[in-house]
Amino acid sequence: MPTESAGLSAEPPTVSLPSVNSRAVGAVLEPATFLVVAAAVAVAEHFIEGPIGGFGPSAFWVAFWAMAMWSAWHWPAAQTLASSFSGNHLAMLDGRPASPLTLAARELTRAGFLYGLPLLAIEKNIVPVLAMMALSGFVIAKAPGRRAPWDFVVGTVVIEDFGGPAAVIERTEVHSVADLQLNESRNRQNVRARALVLAFGMTSVLVSALIVWSIFSEAWEFFAAQEFSWSSLQGIGWFPRRGIFDVWTLFIGTLWITGIAIALAGPVGLGVAFYLSEYASPRVRRTVKPIIETLASIPSVVLGLFAISFITPQVLQPIDGSIGFASLLAAGLGVGILTVPIIASISEDAMRAVPMELREASYGLGGRRVTTSLRVVFPAALSGISAAFIVGISRAIGETMVVYIAAGGSGGAVLEYDARNEGQTFTAAMASLGAGTDSVAGVGIAFQSLYALGALLFVITLLLNVLSDAIVRRFRQAY
Amino acid sequence: MTMTEFAITAGVKAASGTGANDVFTVDGLNVFYGDHHAVSEVDLAVKEREITAFIGPSGCGKSTVLRCFNRMNDLIDIARVEGTVRYHGVDLYDEAVDPVAVRRRIGMVFQKPNPFPKSIFDNVAYGPRVGGRKGNLDEVVERSLRSAGLWDEVKDRLSESALGMSGGQQQRLCIARAIAVNPDVLLMDEPCSALDPIATGVIEELMKEIQSEYTIIIVTHNMQQAARVSDRTAFFTAEIDERSGQRRGKLVEFEETGTIFSNPGDERTEAYVTGRFG
């Protein structure tokens, strides 16, 4: 008999312990319950004019209520405050014993989360919602030792009840390989877990395959379409709805945007990287870096708005009055702002990866900080810095919303070499096509031209990413 | 390269003769990390309820050999083990053997104390719990902590984080944690190297105390420690392989501790224990 189970046979009846696993499962199951019930109620409501069909988003609320109830009864992980005082419990918060006060604070947060969040979604019929929430709250509060997996989000409260004494693990003699085998259920669990995460890993491959398939099949139809001829690729501009697909126009626009963006983000990003890696003390770095990172978290639509409401009137128009409401220049600067944190952070990583000994050697020879930065650190980090620029370029090419908002050219664009005028890039052209009402049908050559552009964009950025990856890999081997 | 080229001393042969109370018998053990042949042709036998010490200069493969005893090397992708390691006569590297079951019986204490970021109680209860033990583990925890001589110090703060303990306490907690699954063997890889002399003394005493229950193998750089606690000592060294130019670890001598320190059979051993080398 395998020894693992031999030791288990004399096991006393126990309370099943909630593990980290059951909390994680709870956090998934609770929303899942919600979705299933919501779907069921909604379907019922859809077909039966019944008692629950009376108020608007009833499905949402019934499901929400069901979810709360589910939590209340099926999730025995956490216990009430009171049990943290009793002897046979350990009230643990993040691996430390929790004071009742902390538990109470957590409880408030949790309740706020559970009952406050849905308030955001309220559009009508607040009375039944409030009634249901009150009911749920009452039930949950009255169910001792049970808490919702929202704790998973706001903090983990685990109070474990150890039940009766556990059996002692006995030493058994080893006579053959059979005595050195894992108990079946643990083994199975191990194998299944691996299969599960592999399946999740495969989703990314599936997504890639879907992207490639969906884009290239439609793009192919574009090139195969009757309305399309290679001669329609040259012309006076990009007017897909009139069958004029002058890609050159978009190429010039993209070139301008990317060029302007890098012209701004390159020096600024590098400067920031030098400052953070070579000049800033750890304390200064801790304050400066988050501010730079803030730049990365500004949504691009907001920067699009910033381009037309600040960059154009406050920066560009004072310099050149002929610049209009929308221009490639303003859009390029907006995209540049987005690119700064990318270039800064990747370059900084590359500079910090330069071994300290190199710098010390330079200082030892009497090199000043500027000499060390430019003559020692910069060359050593050059491959990483080039990778940063490539990623920045790739990001600038792929940026959509800033250009869509700030470069004008809705519906099409005339071939334009002057950045002070309106224009379009690959992405902005796609956005305009997508936003146009006539593409809603999802058919026709204008719609397919969207995919032809998408394919082009995909290939360009893929190549850039592969290139930067290759550079980074070589650079890693160097140290 | 044949075995004869790696001349094995008579002492090693004598010590590795298979006896009834041998816990481990190692035969022709070779370990590779990728194409680095790190340890070559080790033969030895570890006796039950004895403390066996591994000594030798840095990089000679002591840890590598030690980690073969509970198949910890399986966790390193590039590591490859050749030869046989028998545990009570059962080949540990047999395909049917599960390393998890092996590690349950052959516990390990590491160089740097590595308590889990949990409470003291949960640290000790961890092994029994993953082993499927349910219910109240108070008794198991108390017994393990007592064996590790830690009970009186921590009994009032079992629910506090283990990370708040001193280094010596943490290491004893790691011993208690290993004992809690009631293993047969304890492997200790330089358990005292991160500790001060007082904490070291405590752990050495502890080892002597629990020796009646466990077979212990300890790797140490501290020659006095090996002399003080161990019954038998294995001296390893690393030599440059002429063909590959790599450093390759080998077992030089395996003898009763007294012999190793007072009357070694090999001059390299003598040079090392008298401090003239390594």
Place this chain on the structure above:
Amino acid sequence: MHDRQTVSLDSLRARRGDDAAGHVFFLLITAAVGLAFFIVAAVGVDVVVEAWDILANRLWDFLASPSSADEAKSGVSQGIRGSALIAAFVILTFPAGVGAAIYLEEYADDTWLSRLIQVTVRNLAGVPSIVYGLLGVAVFVKGLDGLTGGRSVIAAGLAIAVLVLPVIVITAGEALRAVPTPLREGAYGLGATQWEVIRTQVLPAALPGILTGTVLGVARALGEAAPLLVIGAVGFYTTGNQDFVEQLRGAFTALPMNIANYARLPAETWRGHAAAASFVLLVLVFLINLVAIVVRARISKRLGR
């Protein structure tokens, strides 16, 4: 020339102008940092100034009303609702992202399969967001229209979730990699299986980092507009007496779509609406980032690092 014994203190002292290049360089990089700071501040100030009219006079009304053609009534409630639903879809992909990260970091050997997954994840992270819109139209809008109802918030949510997935995989992977080896070895040494080690040691230790990644993914999802544009988010729509499913499958919009639409209206009078919507979006994104920072601070404390 100085004799070795008689080096004067003066000669060791840096002289003015000696390090002109150094000063210029320092000035330049400080200017770069200053410019970055200025931009952050300017974006904030600009948004607040432009939006002031609405923020000061009708903030709650703005939050609670749907878009309309009437400037005095138009608001972003539909956008908030759409963005919240999209965020919900992103949260649902969290297990898939973490699962993939666990596979890559903990299980994957160096096989062609794991390398394929690794490469696709990395490249997916670099694909421009608008391409995910194309994917959304082809797969979720057209392919699965029975489920999604065509150009709906379901299709948009799925597309954005797919967009954020590689972000979650990568940040979760980093969090898993940061778990110290001794922790794993300790657990293995006590006879835990690989899955037990992951479940009981690695995941709890990496959890705050993983959550940070997810939270940042959600923040990213909230700001993403390009795919929605292609999938067909509309400027505004009217809600009839639809039930929940009809709403999910019907016309939709999102906060960044509101901003883009307001900003592109030719009349500058709508600029304030765009700015006010931006203000709401920025506040949401920064609140979410704040959560991420707090969570990260806790990991270091808890793991005693």
